[in-house]
Amino acid sequence: MVILGLTGSIGMGKSTAASMFRFLGVPVHDADATTHILMAPGGLAFDPIAAAFPDIIKDGRIDRQALGKRAFSDPEVLKKLEAILHPLVRAAEIRFLRSQQMLGRSLVVLDIPLLYETGGEQRCDAVAVVSAPGFVQRQRVLARQGMTDEKFSAILSKQMPDIEKRKRCDYVIPTGLGRAVTFQYIQGIIDQLS
Numbered sequence: 093m094v095i096l097g098l099t100g101s102i103g104m105g106k107s108t109a110a111s112m113f114r115f116l117g118v119p120v121h122d123a124d125a126t127t128h129i130l131m132a133p134g135g136l137a138f139d140p141i142a143a144a145f146p147d148i149i150k151d152g153r154i155d156r157q158a159l160g161k162r163a164f165s166d167p168e169v170l171k172k173l174e175a176i177l178h179p180l181v182r183a184a185e186i187r188f189l190r191s192q193q194m195l196g197r198s199l200v201v202l203d204i205p206l207l208y209e210t211g212g213e214q215r216c217d218a219v220a221v222v223s224a225p226g227f228v229q230r231q232r233v234l235a236r237q238g239m240t241d242e243k244f245s246a247i248l249s250k251q252m253p254d255i256e257k258r259k260r261c262d263y264v265i266p267t268g269l270g271r272a273v274t275f276q277y278i279q280g281i282i283d284q285l286s
C-alpha cells in the first residue's frame with residue numbers, strides 16, 4: 093500500500109484536494125478533522141484541554157476561536173495544545189492505516205497540515221503539496237470570518253514556508269489555476285502511484 097502525504101500551508105487548498113482524492117476513490121485520513129472530533133464534547137482530548145485551559149470552555153464546548161487566539165499568540169499555549177492532540181491524532185492515523193491495509197487498498201492519502209513541521213514525511217512513500225501564489229492564499233484566508241492580518245501572519249510564521257515545502261515534495265498540486273487543473277494533476281498522481 094502506497095502512503096501519499098498531502099500537505100500545504102494555510103488556505104492553499106488541502107481540504108479541496110482531499111475531496112478530489114476521495115471522489116476518485118482514494119481513502120483519505122484528515123488530521124485536522126480528527127482534531128475536531130477529539131476536541132468535541134466527549135472526545136478524548138476534551139477533558140485534558142478543559143483542564144489545561146479552563147477559561148476557553150463556553151456552554152460546555154471548547155471555544156476554538158478563543159483557543160486559537162491564545163495559541164497563535166503564545167507559543168507555550170500552542171505547545172501544550174499540540175502535546176495533547178498530536179499523539180491522539182497519530183493513534184487515529186495508525187488505526188486508519190491498519191484498516192485500509194486490511195481492505196487491500198493500493199493507495200491512501202494522509203492529509204496532514206503540519207506534515208513537514210512534524211517530520212511526517214518519514215511515514216509517507218511520497219508527498220504532494222498544494223500550492224497557489226501568495227496573493228491568492230492571502231485573499232482566500234482573509235475572506236474567512238474571524239480572520240485578521242495579525243492572525244494570518246502569526247499562523248504563517250508557525251508553518252514551513254510554501255517555497256520550502258515545494259522544494260522538498262515529490263508532487264506540487266497547483267490550486268490557483270482553477271479546480272479543473274487541480275483535478276487533472278490529482279488524477280495524474282493517482283495514475284502514477286496506484
Ligand SMILES: CC(C)(COP(=O)(O)OP(=O)(O)OC[C@H]1O[C@@H](n2cnc3c(N)ncnc32)[C@H](O)[C@@H]1O)[C@@H](O)C(=O)NCCC(=O)NCCS
Nearest residue numbers: 102103123124127156157159160163177205206247250251
Ligand atoms: C488552535 C485551534 C484550536 C484553532 O482553531 P480554529 O478553528 O480557530 O483554526 P483552524 O483549526 O481552522 O486552523 C487555522 C489554520 O491554522 C493552522 N494550524 C492549526 N494548528 C496549527 C499549529 N499547531 N501550527 C501551525 N499552524 C496550525 C491550520 O492548518 C489552519 O491553516 C486549532 O487550530 C488547533 O487545535 N490546533 C492545534 C492542533 C494542530 O496542530 N492541528 C493541525 C495539525 S493536525
Ligand SMILES: Nc1ncnc2c1ncn2[C@@H]1O[C@H](COP(=O)(O)OP(=O)(O)OP(=O)(O)O)[C@@H](O)[C@H]1O
Nearest residue numbers: 101102103104105106107108109232267270271274
Ligand atoms: N483547486 C482550487 N481551485 C480553486 N479554488 C480553490 C482550490 N482549492 C481551494 N480553493 C479555494 O480556496 C479556499 C481554501 O481552500 P481549502 O479550505 O481547501 O484550504 P485548506 O488548505 O484546507 O485550508 P486550511 O489549511 O486553512 O484548513 C476555499 O475557498 C476554496 O474554495
